[in-house]
Amino acid sequence: MKLSVDERWDIIDKISKETVKFGEYRHTLKDALAEITVKPLTGIPIAIAVLYGFWSFFGAFAGFFTDGFLVKLFDGHWLPWLQDVFPGGLGNWFYSIMVDAGHMESGVLVAADNCFESFGVLTSGLFVAIGVVLPAIIAFYLFLIILEDSGYLPRLAVLIDTVFHKIGLHGFAVVPMILSLGCNVPAVTATRNLETKKQRFMMMTLLAIFIPCGAQLGIMLDVIPEYVGFVMLYLFLGFFVFGFILNELIPGKSPEMILDVPPYHMPTGRNVGRKLWARLRGFFTVAIPFVLLGVVFVNVLYLVGVIDWLANVFEPVLVGWFGVPKETTAPLVAAFMRKDLAVGQLMGIQEQLGMVAFNTYQLVTSVVLVSLYFPCIATVAMIIKEGMQDRGKGVITFLLGSLAVLMAVVFIWGGLLHLIWIILGVA
């Protein structure tokens, strides 16, 4: 049976009369709150307050577990116990890899007295992964999930849509960007919510270079707490400067965004718990093995002399262009496995060398370099996977393009920081 247009409209009228209630809709307080969070004049101060809450919660929660209990546990009990019972002793190669590589003081090899300096798989490796990064990751994801489930995150996307349009992206880019502050790996997958190949290439490249993950943030908060704000500002500035340049250079479209914003609602404990566990499971299965492998990898390179050789080869670039000591080479190698591990190593090296050889500004530059320098191996694997899905055989061009941007960024943005220190007279 075929219905005419009029007959169809009659049926629609009949159904709507039975199902739809007609009347005057009155704005509720919830609606009005939803409106003011997306209007720039009121929305930006609210966003600042929310991000302040995010950052304060992150610092207090991670600090409570790390500084309050876990540093004491690892430095005061775990490290001395391992140093006592682990076979081999200082100077033995297996002991160096697993427990404590030791360091030279007046020509004598001495044992480390904290887990940042020991560089062992069971000491530094476990301390970085569980003692520093795990509390930071829990704090980050807990707050992020509450923002997601309450309905604030899509409003933040709408609010900063205009800013992202300046660099050829749109408000949805805030989702991979914020996810990236937790872990770059799911963030690369989240770039699928961007429409064009140009946007996905830009976002993957920019977040892999400029956005530090939660693990790295956690350890930065422990190593250089008073400079984390500056480092973040410098990286975010780089994100937008290079985003603007890439938008001008790369051909392709940047379409407008149409977004259905859900109403605000109270997050449920059950949902928050489930999502938190799902994300933490990823950390336990992917990140922790990479941290431990990273320590083994760097320790083996140290033992066979590769790190020293690389440090000598790259010394002119590291010292001359970036203004950091050649000892930064080992953390840069470790950064390929895990960036949090690399920042932890920087702290250990600074404690060993002392402030004269490795001052605060050099430490800040090194942390920035670790962030800008090659993304961790898990992120690279995900970029290749997403690139292949996006471009098939064109993945090589995609990767070479990303690599070229990366090299340019490291040299320009890293060198610029050195120049800033020179102008300020501290380098």
Place this chain on the structure above:
Amino acid sequence: MNNESKYNIGRIYFAIFGLIVLAFGAAELLLGVTGRSFEWGLLEMSGEFLLWQGIILFSAGAFYLSSFKNFSDIHQQAKVVMASAMIWIVAGMQIFGMILESIPGGEDGGWFNTAEGFLETYAGPYIPELFLLPFSLVVIYYIRLNRQK
């Protein structure tokens, strides 16, 4: 008392409160920009996040003041609610930080804090947001009033 009178009282209350919040916000902003700190009795304005606290408090004060006209309108009420929520975020995080700080024993102490050390954490001075917090809770009455309407 009818609703109109209640809203009139609210308008005056939040206008005065907004001025105080705005003044504290401006002071924090100024101190944050110049890198100085201020302490007077139990009141303290210092710390690495002072500038951000100043921006938030100043904005909250501006929200309160901008709701003066047509105070009973739902959009104006939303501004008052959001201004109070901004104060709650800063004050809430300060209290949360204090609670977490009071539990562990510190670098050289035992695993947990002593009773004395625990109580000491809660001793002043306090940031302005903590003093403003109880006065901002009046907004809950107006949220309930809106629901009844």
